[in-house]
Amino acid sequence: MSDSPEIFDAIIIGTGQAGPSLAGRLTQAGMTVAIIERHQVGGTCVNVGCTPTKALVANAYAAHLTARAADYGVMLPGPARIDMARVSARVAEISGKSRTGLEGWLGGMQGCTLIRGHARLESPRTVRVGDRLLRANKIFLNVGGRALAPKEIGGLAEVPYLTNTNMVAMTEVPGHLIVIGGSYVGLEFAQVFRRLGAQVTVVERGQHLIAR
Structure with missing residues (x-):
């Protein structure tokens, strides 16, 4: 475990919706930035939030229009069937492309270092990720959220x-x-x-x- 910190101007914990854009603005201003992600780049929005849910909405809308095809004068040979495995694969593909795009953007961003791992604050100016110790005068928390299962629901x-x-x-x-x-x-x-x-x-x- 290293005790000699890597020095950055700013550290961003989390690559959710605000993280990559913030990294872009800071590096454009000439700052060196470490951005840390313990799971999937893109956070909630790209992986389990806005992007996949809106892709699901689009699939469901296509199913809805198909069911109403006769109302528009479109006559189909029979009722539509839903292949949920293909629906899920399309959703995963769309999220995956967004995630890959963000990874490429951060990886090619001059002055930005993408670090994989679980971040822990060790002091007001230092963050540890595994064996790496990082130091910066500015630390931004962009850690997102997860679903809450209410404990008051019995069973x-x-x-x-x-x-x-x-x-x-x-x-x-x-x-x-x-x-x-x-x-x-x-x-x-x-x-x-x-x-x-x-x-x-x-x-x-x-x-x-x-x-x-």
């Missing part, structure tokens, strides 16, 4: 359940999907899987959907 820990992370990778359409929570994210998934052929029930404990 949740005893049953398998889905979150946004594994829903975007499903290879089968569920026969019946129960969505707990009527927020915009829950309703987006509800519409997607209804259009793909699942029966869907939305459970919301508040008086209104999309309460906030």
